[in-house]
Amino acid sequence: MMILLRQIRQYKKDTLLTPLFAGLEVIMEVLLPFITAKIIDEGLNGEDLSAVYRYGALMVVMAMLSLLFGALAGKYAASASSGFACNLRESMYEKIQTFSFSNIDKFSTASLVTRMTTDITNVQNAFQMVIRIAVRAPMTLICSMVMCFVISPKLSLMFLVAIVFLAVVLFTIIHFATRVFNEVFERYDDLNASIQENVSAIRVVKAYVREDHENKKFRNSAQTLYRLFVKAEGLVILNNPMMMLVVYGCIIGISWFGAKFIVAGSMTTGELTSLFSYTMSLMMSLMMLSMIFVMLTMSMASIRRICEVLKETPDLQNPDKPRENVADGSIDFNHVSFAYRHGSGEDTLKDIDLHIRSGETIGIIGGTGSGKSSLVNLISRLYDATEGSVCVGGVDVREYDLEALRNQVSVVLQKNVLFSGTILENLRWGNENATREECIHACESACADEFIERFPDKYDTYLERGGVNVSGGQKQRLCIARALLKSPKVLILDDSTSAVDTATDAKIRRAFAEEIPGTTKLIIAQRISSVQSADRIVVLDNGKINGIGSHEELLASNEIYREIYESQNQNGSGDFDQNHENISSPNEPKKTENPKNL
Template sequence: MLKIYKNLKGYIPHICVILVLIFAQVLTDLYLPTLMSDIVNTGIMKEDVNYILHMGGLMIGVAGIGIVCAVVAVMIGSRVAIGLGGILRSKIFRHVEKFSLHEFDKFGSSTLITRTTNDIIQIQTVTILIINMMLRAPLTAIGGIILAYREDKSLTIIFAIALPVLIAVIAIIMSRAMPLFKQVQKKLDKINLVLRENLTGIRVIRAFNRIGHENARFDEANQDLTRTYITVNRIMAFLMPVLMLALNVMQLSIIWFGSVRVDAGSMNIGALAAFIQYAALILINFIMLAMMFIFIPRAQAASERISEVLETAPEILDPAEPKHADGEQGYVEFRNVCFSYQGAERPALSGVSFSAKPGETTAIIGGTGSGKSTLVNLIPRFYDVDEGQVLVDGVDVREQSQKELRAKIGFVPQKAILFTGTITANLRYGKKDATDEEITHASEIAQASGFVGEMREGYDTVLAEGGLNLSGGQKQRLSIARALVRRPEIYVFDDSFSALDFKTDARLRAALKKETGDATVLIVAQRVGTVMGADRIIVLDDGKVAGIGTHEEMMKTCEVYREIVSSQLSEEELA
């Protein structure tokens, strides 16, 4: 957890103020038994009412100062803890934004969400406790023992016997609870994963009538978490009764042996009253520490998980001295590219070489799993190649800054992703200063202006999460319009026409050809009709290039392409 608390550097003045306030509160707590002893010995034993009232007023004043110090310390401590949570959330979010897709694959979105929310809340909670209890409790306990020793040395032996036993009990319980708290965090990840999949896949679940199956999955994860929580709480349940038993036994022992010493004249009644109060202070603060230890194991597990994310170095980094492209704008070239996913038995791409020039449309086609999407994901450097080079404007993408590289690319992913907000805000996502005319023009090219115009709010229509209030084809057209608004050097359409009907597809491609005449266009497609008019068709088969050429050339020279065409078009259409 010390790594996490290094983020509190900006709150050092606040922590110093808290230390002063806590020290003042401890002094007031320790001074009150001394005042009580004076009241008993001087006021009550001598029946001096004025002295009792005077010292009683002083006790109220001292207690009031302690209360004020405690309240202010808690307020400042809460602000520090909440501030730490904000810093950690911001750090995790910004760090995760730098991750390559490999790191996302390694962690998974569900655990990243849990670590950014639940884990940080655990740290915030324990930070408040540490600030307000971990500092105060030891100071009060040590001060109480010293002052109790001053009152009566013989009775202090009771503390020497009881406190080591309590510390041993706490250590044993914590050693059993710590591993289980780590399991709790992992099982929360599982709950989050099942819930997230259920919410995002609710249409599929209902369509396949798998609600019962999903309920069973959730119940299994929920019961697993519940069983672990019950086990942990059973262990922790021993802590408080043991501490309360120790408190009562200690106080009973003090009264027993103290009364013997008072009867023998070795100790006065005021000293015994003060000693009992010091014992109560010591035990109460041990209970406070024990309560903290209930939270510390979870916070420790949470801090390790957060540190794991923050200490994971992104694989894809900008070079120390980025090169600026001085070649032909929009020129894309693959040189003997090989790429494998982590843990894969064989490469996703092997020996891929081709070039795509400005003013031309390059289409990529192949069977499912042939590596089409993988190939275009290498252009904006979502992944780095294992061998070979991917060049944009004549410079290896690994030698360019990611920001500069991606500013040249208008990327339309296979799955259309839209964000909560208005249609206008979504279309301006790649170009903040886009005018209304540019947005309207891009929508017309993408064949989206028709359905947008039919909406009551038009371009001010608010989209639901993920664009759930739109059809698949509408989302794809808005995704295409978003790329067009940017007017980049390179357009990458990763199977972005799959949800469109043939008529809309044909109109959109015809409009695109006029709009993107000077740019480099790469189209990944499953339908032959989408790629037939391309200047260059690249056929992928099992991660390798099976052929490159025009439609007519591929029909003559590429068996794989002919098989794809014959599976989609009739002899009349081919003729």
């Protein structure tokens, strides 16, 4: 709770004023039945018209004040709860931005979206109810109880019995409902994941005519969530009939015993009338308290999920005295091993010892799962090595300021991402201060100017979310141009020219050699033609270096590289995995694929 309360920040004033005005509203409301009793006893029964006018005017003033205080309490409650939710979302979002890839791997995207939307909305509603109704209801309960005991201590004893009964019922309901609500919000994650997956891959769904399958999958998730909600609400709704039972039971009891007290002369008609009013106020306050407990029961599951994100400690931290300057683009892997899950015993990279000079062009080739992307992710410290060290510019990457290091290591990822906005706005992700001329020059180097100039709006063309209105090859070239604008000391291309033709690929590589000769370039590719002009080529196999050398050296000495080269040139196949599978175990008999196991 302390973690959440820190998010109130600039809304402390509104948070404090809400219960203050709610308390004043309660005082006015509690005094109204007392004034009503005075009008009946002194005015009507005493046949004193001046008393009726006097107490009537006082009631009008008190009612107007109650209305004013209630409106102010509502206003400040809305401001405080909305501001609290806003701060909470900002804090969660900022926290997520500090996460390393390993932290992000712990939470699914759908789960993070649910936590920042549905869960925070639940907490916001609970917070508003706590600062307003949780003050109003107990005050009304206490004040009404006090007034009831002032009027008739004997009749008021039945309220204590009613409160104990309701407390037992409410505790039982909350005990069973809490477990169901915990499961409900986990199912929300599944539902959001289904929506996100379907919408982002809608073209594939339609291409394979899988709409019915996706509808069925979503329907199952929605039905599961429906059944859980019905079960949870079925438990919570028991609160209302129990409350009504107590309310009407108290009214019947007061009517029965109150009538006897009036006949006996120990109670006046006005006192009985005010006692009825206090009874209703007392019972309504109990109902509001039960609603608060139910809301808190729902929100506790959300609070736990939110705090999981806020309490998550980023695996990658800046050192106490970080280095700000990267001397050059030299890269050293000093006997590096890496596993995504520490202690799992399954290393993705094993004893990598590789030394790259600044300005050198290195090709990296290997099959799926050989560790190519994992290797380059260690350079910009998206992950930390499990064993050994990775050095850039002669300094261990763990000694750099993360932002300073990543500003000098530009990465074009395997999965290219563009954001909604113009082409220029997307390009300036590489350098927010880049001029239009610099953006155009970067696009020329990446061979992106060819298609941009054909757009009616050219560089002001609006790209939809994810860049869905450009082709895969165009998207790759825009991402390369964006990376070039950073003027990095290290440029990493993670299979980022797979969607462009070989002629364009060659133009891009030639531009790299001419435009950024001093930048260290690491090119991950499946095509031999994309890396054969590199200074050196690294062949990865099962997380280990299988061979290092120039194109000619590897053709002469490395069996895997030679077989792939021959298969791509003779058969026109670029499928590394298939060819690698055929040559990695030449003595094994070929197996026929079983479609059932695909």
